[in-house]
Amino acid sequence: MQRRRSQNTAAAPSRNNSVINADTFKRAEEAVSKLSEQYRDWALSDIETLRGCVENLSGDETRDDAVAKIRSIAHDMRGQGSTFGYPLITQIAQSISGALKMSLAPDDLIAQLTAHIDAVESIIENEATGDGGDKGRDILQSLEDKIGRRVD
Numbered sequence: 001m002q003r004r005r006s007q008n009t010a011a012a013p014s015r016n017n018s019v020i021n022a023d024t025f026k027r028a029e030e031a032v033s034k035l036s037e038q039y040r041d042w043a044l045s046d047i048e049t050l051r052g053c054v055e056n057l058s059g060d061e062t063r064d065d066a067v068a069k070i071r072s073i074a075h076d077m078r079g080q081g082s083t084f085g086y087p088l089i090t091q092i093a094q095s096i097s098g099a100l101k102m103s104l105a106p107d108d109l110i111a112q113l114t115a116h117i118d119a120v121e122s123i124i125e126n127e128a129t130g131d132g133g134d135k136g137r138d139i140l141q142s143l144e145d146k147i148g149r150r151v152d
Helices: 022-056 063-083 087-101 106-125 133-147
Strands: 011-013 019-021
Touching (some): 019 022, 022 106, 063 087, 087 106
């Protein structure tokens, strides 16, 4: 016996082929929207933590821990940026990960990371969601000028 779906419930198969109805999608969108309101505060907290980690890069005893923490925060920001409407943050966080993989002198690494963190902070302060428009392009160009490479 085949069940008939009601007309007001659109459904789509999920990864495991079960059906997800429109109400489930709506609840998920509402949950993301509520979390999005908090994202700005989370990002500012991450920026503060990143700045502290960068300060610890100059100490031999704290360097490995600082790099690990920076890597972890950048990973989280890569995932969260686009989810919460800030794809530029995702892009810059990916570039932070790239900078950590480079064989940079400590002072150069600190300068690169500081430029990235400043760019993320500027995106948050300017609420440069989406592609950020002209302001987003300016922030990205300024970062690229400071670090001497493209941020893809």
